[in-house]
Amino acid sequence: MDEALTYVLLMLASTLRVATPLVLCAMGGLFAEKGGIVDIGLEGKMLMAAFFAAATAAVTGSAWVGVAVAILAAVALAVLHGFACITYRGNQVVSGVAINILAAGLTVVLGTAWFARGGQTPPLTGSERLPPLFLPNAGDNVLVYAALLSVPITWWIIGRTRFGLRLRAVGEVPIAVDAAGISVAWLRYRAMLLCGLFTGLAGAYLSIGQNAGFSRDMTAGQGFIALAAIIFGKWRPLPAFGACLIFGLLDATAIRLQGVKVPGLGEVPVQLIQAMPYLLAVFLLAGFIGRAVAPKASGVPYVKEH
Amino acid sequence: MQTLTPAAAAIELREIEKSFGTVHAVRGVSLRIEKATITGIVGENGAGKSTLMSILYGLYRADAGEIRVDGRPVGMASPREAIGHGIGMVHQHFMLVDTFTVLENLVLGAEGGPLLAGGIAAARTELARLAREFGLSVDPDARIADLSVGEQQRVEILKVLFRGAQILILDEPSAVLTPQETDRLFGILASLRERGVTVVLITHKLREIVAVTDHVCVMRQGRVVAERRTADTNVEELAELMVGRKVRLDLDKAPPRLGEVLLHAEHLTLVDGRGVRRLDDVGFELRAGEIVGIAGVSGNGQSELLQVLSGIRAPDGGRLTVCGRVIDADHPGDPAEMRVLGLAHVPEDRLRQGMVAAFEASETSILGYQDGAPFTNYYLLDGPAVGAHCTGLMERFDVRPRSPTLRSSQFSGGNQQKLVLAREISRQPRVLLVGQPTRGVDIGAIEFIRRELVKARDAGCAVLVVSVELDEVLSLADRILVMFDGRVVGEVGSGQTDERALGLLMAGAAAA
Numbered sequence: 001m002d003e004a005l006t007y008v009l010l011m012l013a014s015t016l017r018v019a020t021p022l023v024l025c026a027m028g029g030l031f032a033e034k035g036g037i038v039d040i041g042l043e044g045k046m047l048m049a050a051f052f053a054a055a056t057a058a059v060t061g062s063a064w065v066g067v068a069v070a071i072l073a074a075v076a077l078a079v080l081h082g083f084a085c086i087t088y089r090g091n092q093v094v095s096g097v098a099i100n101i102l103a104a105g106l107t108v109v110l111g112t113a114w115f116a117r118g119g120q121t122p123p124l125t126g127s128e129r130l131p132p133l134f135l136p137n138a139g140d141n142v143l144v145y146a147a148l149l150s151v152p153i154t155w156w157i158i159g160r161t162r163f164g165l166r167l168r169a170v171g172e173v174p175i176a177v178d179a180a181g182i183s184v185a186w187l188r189y190r191a192m193l194l195c196g197l198f199t200g201l202a203g204a205y206l207s208i209g210q211n212a213g214f215s216r217d218m219t220a221g222q223g224f225i226a227l228a229a230i231i232f233g234k235w236r237p238l239p240a241f242g243a244c245l246i247f248g249l250l251d252a253t254a255i256r257l258q259g260v261k262v263p264g265l266g267e268v269p270v271q272l273i274q275a276m277p278y279l280l281a282v283f284l285l286a287g288f289i290g291r292a293v294a295p296k297a298s299g300v301p302y303v304k305e306h
Numbered sequence: 307m308q309t310l311t312p313a314a315a316a317i318e319l320r321e322i323e324k325s326f327g328t329v330h331a332v333r334g335v336s337l338r339i340e341k342a343t344i345t346g347i348v349g350e351n352g353a354g355k356s357t358l359m360s361i362l363y364g365l366y367r368a369d370a371g372e373i374r375v376d377g378r379p380v381g382m383a384s385p386r387e388a389i390g391h392g393i394g395m396v397h398q399h400f401m402l403v404d405t406f407t408v409l410e411n412l413v414l415g416a417e418g419g420p421l422l423a424g425g426i427a428a429a430r431t432e433l434a435r436l437a438r439e440f441g442l443s444v445d446p447d448a449r450i451a452d453l454s455v456g457e458q459q460r461v462e463i464l465k466v467l468f469r470g471a472q473i474l475i476l477d478e479p480s481a482v483l484t485p486q487e488t489d490r491l492f493g494i495l496a497s498l499r500e501r502g503v504t505v506v507l508i509t510h511k512l513r514e515i516v517a518v519t520d521h522v523c524v525m526r527q528g529r530v531v532a533e534r535r536t537a538d539t540n541v542e543e544l545a546e547l548m549v550g551r552k553v554r555l556d557l558d559k560a561p562p563r564l565g566e567v568l569l570h571a572e573h574l575t576l577v578d579g580r581g582v583r584r585l586d587d588v589g590f591e592l593r594a595g596e597i598v599g600i601a602g603v604s605g606n607g608q609s610e611l612l613q614v615l616s617g618i619r620a621p622d623g624g625r626l627t628v629c630g631r632v633i634d635a636d637h638p639g640d641p642a643e644m645r646v647l648g649l650a651h652v653p654e655d656r657l658r659q660g661m662v663a664a665f666e667a668s669e670t671s672i673l674g675y676q677d678g679a680p681f682t683n684y685y686l687l688d689g690p691a692v693g694a695h696c697t698g699l700m701e702r703f704d705v706r707p708r709s710p711t712l713r714s715s716q717f718s719g720g721n722q723q724k725l726v727l728a729r730e731i732s733r734q735p736r737v738l739l740v741g742q743p744t745r746g747v748d749i750g751a752i753e754f755i756r757r758e759l760v761k762a763r764d765a766g767c768a769v770l771v772v773s774v775e776l777d778e779v780l781s782l783a784d785r786i787l788v789m790f791d792g793r794v795v796g797e798v799g800s801g802q803t804d805e806r807a808l809g810l811l812m813a814g815a816a817a818a
Binding site: 166182 | 417419
């Protein structure tokens with residue numbers, strides 16, 4: 001009995017740990033998407049943030065400075081995306097892809113130049129990492145709780161504030177917002193700033209919370225999984241959070257099943273379970289979740305008619 | 307208003323100038339709009355009336371000139387500033403967020419604080435007051451997507467009043483309304499005037515100007531060419547002022563000489579992806595030598611009907627016989643085959659269906675007929691032959707400019723329509739389907755297009771005209787079918803009806 005309970009608790013803790021970057025990333029992406037900006041670049045922002053968090057922590061010895069610099073790095077990329085898509089009305093998908101490629105390359109180049117470890121940062125110890133808050137050895141650092149809090153906060157901002165109302169409107173009918181005398185560009189830039197903030201936290205969690213250092217391509221597609229979670233959640237914070245938990249659970253199961261022999265089947269191929277989120281994504285997106293209705297102006301640059 | 311001194315001006319425009327690149331859209335316009343009146347601004351497409359109002363509302367900045375509100379000169383750099391001066395605008399295309407409720411739309415941009423709850427509650431109270439005062443009732447918690455077009459327009463007006471506007475600009479407000487909804491709108495405008503609101507109405511429907519306004523201002527080619535008290539003028543004079551010459555919109559046409567049935571629809575049904583019946587048991591006959599008009603508020607199945615009749619979509623049920631060929635769900639036709647049968651189609655959406663905007667006019671002039679002689683030999687287009695064909699059409703249909711190499715999108719709406727119509731009529735079709743023949747077309751071209759349609763009829767063509775303009779259906783058609791909710795709810799001879807009776811049918815009153 002006790003053993004089963006322990007097992008469930010361990011799985012739960014493990015799920016939350018794995019889901020944390022997904023949740024933070026999904027909430028960040030939600031702000032961008034609600035405002036009508038498609039953000040394929042969640043992955044790149046998270047990767048860049050992870051690198052700068054680990055690099056800063058390694059150099060300064062402080063995890064907190066690492067978190068701050070990670071946020072700055074992700075915000076910088078978010079503003080870059082905004083510059084390309086909002087100010088210069090570029091293609092949002094192309095800009096997002098460019099940011100992903102930029103982050104994948106730049107982190108390795110800078111890492112090699114600064115630390116000469118083949119793109120990795122030095123291993124982090126002690127105060128260079130985020131400490132667990134309440135439960136020793138459970139990895140419950142402050143960002144895990146931040147992720148849990150980010151969901152109601154996102155829900156509240158989008159649903160209950162003036163900014164949220166305007167943001168939703170700008171993602172649907174930007175010309176209505178313009179006609180009401182509100183700046184479309186400034187709203188969208190603010191959405192990108194929030195997106196940068198959350199993806200920055202997600203990246204920092206990866207390299208100085210969950211792991212002890214940065215390794216190349218360590219985000220491994222989680223930014224895309226977060227994007228899928230947004231779509232499963234039909235662009236609503238709570239369902240998106242649920243989708244992140246499901247993906248987290250699958251991942252936690254994969255970790256736990258490593259090397260376990262199932263009677264009659266032999267060793268479970270872990271790769272299969274690790275591939276589950278992606279398979280699930282394909283199946284669900286193929287229509288099992290019903291019609292997911294994206295914000296209407298999603299991906300469309302706002303051009304004032306003349 | 308009862309005083310004998312000149313009434314106070316709500317708005318004064320002085321020597322307003324505006325150019326877009328080489329286009330001189332507004333040329334030295336001066337205009338005085340009196341307080342608590344309804345002023346109409348009329349003009350053809352491109353006459354500058356919408357540009358002028360956009361300048362007044364701060365959407366564009368004038369190159370020169372002065373705007374005075376209540377006698378004080380003001381800068382008008384943004385809509386926000388205009389709203390601040392008590393000016394509100396109801397755009398032709400509604401500026402509403404479909405997924406929002408009425409209240410959420412109402413407070414957007416005037417939330418009254420960083421949190422929504424308080425603003426929404428205050429808006430609810432204010433909405434109830436406005437509803438009482440002006441008879442503008444709308445369910446505050448309904449989603450915009452669930453409202454009728456007339457109700458959506460009321461929300462737009464409420465939005466403007468909610469912001470405390472004393473001056474209300476409406477751009478083509480009746481374009482999307484049934485005659486009954488239009489009457490209701492005019493009732494609302496009158497009650498606004500009673501309460502001191504100044505209304506400016508931009509429209510090209512002269513009958514409405516005469517019905518509801520106090521003053522009327524006619525614009526042509528960026529200038530104000532006339533100002534009249536509505537009581538001192540009439541539709542004929544206004545039409546002439548708009549175009550700059552005499553116009554006859556009522557057609558003289560001989561009674562139809564009916565021939566054989568060329569198109570016969572029986573129990574046509576079309577179901578869309580969501581299971582909604584877009585066409586429901588539609589049946590009628592179309593004979594050689596007659597024009598049948600399809601009237602209805604847009605979105606009641608007319609577009610789908612055209613798609614089925616022209617072979618773009620196959621019906622899900624029922625049968626269609628075109629020039630002897632039977633089409634049903636198991637034997638679908640396609641547009642190319644229909645052309646061979648002698649059916650020509652001038653689509654409602656000429657920019658997307660009638661032409662390729664980026665193509666040259668000469669290419670547009672053969673689109674759909676490009677295969678085989680005389681335009682193609684051995685898989686290659688015969689450029690000179692195509693060019694000569696296009697020049698011929700342009701001559702005959704007075705398409706301007708007469709430049710076959712100009713991109714189709716560079717022509718004005720009226721000239722694009724003439725080009726598409728020329729292409730189809732020049733094939734001497736047995737059946738001609740025309741969707742919205744004069745949408746976005748200026749008044750001079752309207753006259754021309756309608757005459758061409760009557761000519762085709764007199765030559766023995768069976769013509770079907772789908773139009774949301776009641777005037778048009780009434781003047782063109784020999785018989786009128788009214789569509790509502792995918793069904794044909796009435797058929798009337800054009801001589802035996804009027805706008806009012808048609809409007810009731812269009813609103814589904816007879817069917818309900």
